Amino acid sequence: MRILVTGANGFIGKTLLVRMAEEGDFAVDSFTRADDAATLPAKVAAADAIVHLAGENRPADPAAFMDVNGGLTAALCDAVRAAGRPIPLIFASSIQAERDNPYGESKRAGEKAVARLAESPGQNCIIFRLPNVFGKWCRPNYNSAVATFCHNIARGLPIRVDDPAASLTLVYVDDVANSLIAALRAPRPGLHRGAVEPVYDTTVGEVADLLHAFRDSRETLVTERVGTGLIRALYSTYVSYLPTEDFSYAVPVHGDARGVFVEMLKTPDSGQFSFFTAHPGITRGGHYHHSKTEKFLVIKGRARFGFRHILTDEYHSLETSGEEPRIVETVPGWSHDITNIGEEEMIVMLWANEIFDRARPDTIARSV
Known part of the structure; x- marks a missing residue:
């Protein structure tokens, strides 16, 4: 299968491309910020399926939310129509689409464009409304509190927690990638909602406490229960942010x-x-x-x-x-x-x- 991945060099895109290479039966074409928008129709026409990850999260100008999350998605859907054949499309939206803020409105506009495309005969579209995604290779001090916490705590830098009891809904990037691949392998005509499992419901304070415990374990030698669930995924994520000089540590x-x-x-x-x-x-x-x-x-x-x-x-x-x-x-x-x-x-x-x-x-x- 030849898969076009937009936003291929982003956080989720990096993990997805690695996982697809491991599968062995995907040929990947990418579309990133570095590509000219004029190349998009040809890339779409050559694809067997599309995973649309590209999005704007924190622009200098709020108008860019709609330009990218809404406008690029609409252009992608137009390119699918112009190809003259159904091309399965998976769209990574956000739970923010439920909210009335510039980012949420732009994601909702993208979902509407995908829903209109799904009305075309034989067309398959899947929308994933993702909560907060965490894992290795996420950019700190950008749009992920987990990435920022991991980066800072691993380097002995302070973190800011305004409300420890604030709820936080998380999915792990490896689970996201696996869910996207599963969706690629089982296309169905029409519009569908994708889901990533498991979903972890926690709090900002709990995440901060766990990450501090991971750091302190090098002194106490007491590790947390890192074999399953959220703690396993958080520990893997935390370790991925260690600077190379901290890949080892002494014990008494x-x-x-x-x-x-x-x-x-x-x-x-x-x-x-x-x-x-x-x-x-x-x-x-x-x-x-x-x-x-x-x-x-x-x-x-x-x-x-x-x-x-x-x-x-x-x-x-x-x-x-x-x-x-x-x-x-x-x-x-x-x-x-x-x-x-x-x-x-x-x-x-x-x-x-x-x-x-x-x-x-x-x-x-x-x-x-």
């Missing part, structure tokens, strides 16, 4: 004659991750837990794990090595230790099911 190293112990990551409710080293012949541990559990993975060297039941005095031992990865779990009520029985430094990954609490460590010394 605790060392003694036995080796080093390094905490890497802590979670609110799924424990923490760390690693430690031990020199040949060194034994670490020698304690038990009432409730805490751990998983050990030797990734270099050879280890002997010892276990002794604190009531029955039953003893158990086992050996593992980095050559044959094997998880060893500690069991509540069993004292345990680990000894480097190899001839090289031993390196062991460790997960504990809870964050270490110095006030209530649940770690009681007891030799094995």
Whole structure:
């Protein structure tokens, strides 16, 4: 499919073009601010479908809202008619089309032009009324509070929040791109409304708090629940605004004659991750837990794990090595230790099911 994308070098356009290239069966032609308007009819005539993303968001002259959002959209629709055949058209409008302001009025004018085009025999048109879109590559200090917040917080700059309770409706740019591609693959005659899922309803204050928590996690080592939903998408977006000199960060190293112990990551409710080293012949541990559990993975060297039941005095031992990865779990009520029985430094990954609490460590010394 040959797809004409207007506004191809804009925020959504950049992500859409990357995703279409990944799909492998789209040939993309673009129309941007750098193109002469006179080239539009020929580009339209050569297209199998059109994704109309071009728009004016923050012009110096408010009249530009109607010139671009209304006028360019009408010109695009006229070019489709002049092509003499139905060409599916997807229009990225805005929820602002519901409001009586210059931007909303211009988007509403564009929607009306698309609706008139959809009356042509066999013509397919889809209008997406997008809420606030966020994600990587969005321009800060322009038309996205999320982009501005991410950019500033990642650089230690202040942000302005006038009303933390102000509602904010968001969609993630990757979800927008996927929805546009799905619409391209399933054209239907007539006028239709497109939808992007999921939609995130939040507040300005909640977004600001999460972004500050992402920043602070490099000091506390406690990460937010970044695996799903809005927090996942916000975290991905925040990280994309890090300057290159902040692509890495140091973590505390605790060392003694036995080796080093390094905490890497802590979670609110799924424990923490760390690693430690031990020199040949060194034994670490020698304690038990009432409730805490751990998983050990030797990734270099050879280890002997010892276990002794604190009531029955039953003893158990086992050996593992980095050559044959094997998880060893500690069991509540069993004292345990680990000894480097190899001839090289031993390196062991460790997960504990809870964050270490110095006030209530649940770690009681007891030799094995």
